[in-house]
Structure formats: C-alpha cells, structure tokens
Amino acid sequence: MYCSVDQEIAEPIIAEFEKQLGIDVLTRFDTEASKTVGLVQRIRAEAASPIADVFWSNEIFHTIRLARESLLAPYRSDATKDWPVLYADPNGCWYGFALRARVIAYNTARIAAGDAPYLSCKKRALSLF
Numbered sequence: 001m002y003c004s005v006d007q008e009i010a011e012p013i014i015a016e017f018e019k020q021l022g023i024d025v026l027t028r029f030d031t032e033a034s035k036t037v038g039l040v041q042r043i044r045a046e047a048a049s050p051i052a053d054v055f056w057s058n059e060i061f062h063t064i065r066l067a068r069e070s071l072l073a074p075y076r077s078d079a080t081k082d083w084p085v086l087y088a089d090p091n092g093c094w095y096g097f098a099l100r101a102r103v104i105a106y107n108t109a110r111i112a113a114g115d116a117p118y119l120s121c122k123k124r125a126l127s128l129f
Helices: 007-021 036-043 060-068 115-126
Strands: none
Touching: 036 060
16 A cells, blocks of 8 residues: 555554454555655556555545546445545545645735735635546
8 A cells, every 4th residue: 555644644544454454564654854745656657567555645636637648547435335426436446534724814904805815825726627
C-alpha cells in the first residue's frame, strides 16, 4: 500500500485490517516534505509495472489526476455500490470517505469582498478539474 495519510493515524487502521482479514500489508509512507506528491510520481513511474495494490491518499486533486491518466484501476464491491455519487469517481477509481475543509481567511477591514482571495483560488481550483 502506498499511503500519504499520517503514519500515526494510518498504522492502527492498517493493523486492524491485518488482524481482521489475516492479510499482511507492506505500507510505504511518503515523507512529510513531499506528502502525496512523491507517491503520485512513484505511481506514474511504475505505470508499466505497478507495485502497490492500494493507494490511500488524503489529497483529492492528485487522485483525480491519476484516475484521468488511467493509473488507477476501478474497484466495485457491495461496500461501494451505494456510495454517494458526490464522493466517488464515476468510473469507480476512487472513493472519498472523509471530508477536509480548506479555509482561506482575510481581513475584511483591509480587503473588499470582491477582492477576496477566495475568488482567485476558486478559479484556480476549478481549472484543476
């Protein structure tokens, strides 16, 4: 498994998975400095001969890009058949199961609403899709 989720958060979940299913999981975590980017580049480099069976990431934009590059295989099961459409790739290449807020704050006494950083970030974020 390639995992960009913080190791101290992921390890107990992986351990419980191993215990319940009897499957040993060899996990490669990314460094704090590169987080998801290092694992994404690794997946791209291994495209002809993938090594990881699972990619657990907390960064949706890179995951969407990997799906669009056909570097993620579809997965469907009883557990995913009723997954909310908003939190799943239409082709079954990824499923979101946690939400994370992205917050931008600014001083309304110094910046007019029309000049808020949100507007430029929204345009940039939309271009990623």
